[in-house]
Amino acid sequence: MKKYFKNMKIPSRIKSAESLFEAEQLMPVLFIGHGTPMNAIEDNNFTRSLIKLGSELPRPKAILCISAHWATRGTFVNVSAKPKMIYDMYGFPNELYEVIYPANGSPKAAREVQESITSISVVSDTKWGFDHGNWSVMTHLFPKADIPLFQMSIDYYKPMAYHYELARQLKSLRTKGILIIGSGNISHNIQSVDQSNINAKALDWALEFDTAIKKLLDNQNHKGLINYEHIGASAQLAVPEPSHYFPLIYAVALQNKYEKITYFYSKIYYGTLAMRSFKIG
Numbered sequence: 577m578k579k580y581f582k583n584m585k586i587p588s589r590i591k592s593a594e595s596l597f598e599a600e601q602l603m604p605v606l607f608i609g610h611g612t613p614m615n616a617i618e619d620n621n622f623t624r625s626l627i628k629l630g631s632e633l634p635r636p637k638a639i640l641c642i643s644a645h646w647a648t649r650g651t652f653v654n655v656s657a658k659p660k661m662i663y664d665m666y667g668f669p670n671e672l673y674e675v676i677y678p679a680n681g682s683p684k685a686a687r688e689v690q691e692s693i694t695s696i697s698v699v700s701d702t703k704w705g706f707d708h709g710n711w712s713v714m715t716h717l718f719p720k721a722d723i724p725l726f727q728m729s730i731d732y733y734k735p736m737a738y739h740y741e742l743a744r745q746l747k748s749l750r751t752k753g754i755l756i757i758g759s760g761n762i763s764h765n766i767q768s769v770d771q772s773n774i775n776a777k778a779l780d781w782a783l784e785f786d787t788a789i790k791k792l793l794d795n796q797n798h799k800g801l802i803n804y805e806h807i808g809a810s811a812q813l814a815v816p817e818p819s820h821y822f823p824l825i826y827a828v829a830l831q832n833k834y835e836k837i838t839y840f841y842s843k844i845y846y847g848t849l850a851m852r853s854f855k856i857g
Contacts, residue, residue: 758823
């Protein structure tokens with residue numbers, strides 16, 4: 577009898593209803609192009625887009641941030657109840673080093689990360705905290721800092737496909753009220769930025785790469801996103817090293833086929849810094 581049920585086709589409207597029900601149980605996933613740390617203390621179109629998004633999101637039980645600025649050998653998760661502030665940038669105004677985002681950590685959710693990832697051992701960490709890839713956006717997204725927040729590191733020495741498969745193991749966290757945020761930038765070439773003009777005209781290669789990545793995102797072409805180097809010369813300029821691209825892969829790996837991407841910001845700053853940011857689900 578089982579074999580007959582196995583071969584039965586489920587009507588598309590029933591499958592759609594199942595997908596809708598499942599979607600209602602899932603927390604969304606975010607990728608945020610965080611740009612310069614100055615966004616933490618500035619009022620601009622990007623920071624206002626974060627404020628608006630935060631007011632529209634369902635309230636998470638906890639937030640997992642995967643930031644470009646915690647690159648390690650191996651994978652770590654911060655289990656501190658009170659993570660510290662990390663000011664991992666130099667030469668900025670004193671005001672920036674006075675920013676405090678006083679959210680509690682979430683040792684319980686951190687343990688759930690460790691339990692969800694079975695392919696490797698995720699090491700407990702108490703030395704890291706909130707780096708600027710985290711707090712520069714969280715100050716606008718959830719300004720009350722009243723939701724538990726923690727970070728997982730990125731193994732810098734592993735390839736994109738490895739990170740994609742690792743991230744897929746985190747899918748179950750979405751059903752547990754955990755909001756997962758990848759914080760990086762699609763195009764991040766600091767050597768080529770026009771520091772004097774945030775609204776500088778986008779260089780051709782930055783625009784080309786950002787457009788190509790958007791097309792891959794729109795088509796749910798995850799393989800193409802993993803193998804972004806195949807886009808061509810613009811990829812080498814946009815991603816001279818992968819730290820800020822890794823968080824994009826963590827975000828898209830959590831996407832289900834029926835889930836659409838919504839872009840809530842898409843401008844290129846300083847000529848080369850792609851601030852494209854999106855929500856899945």
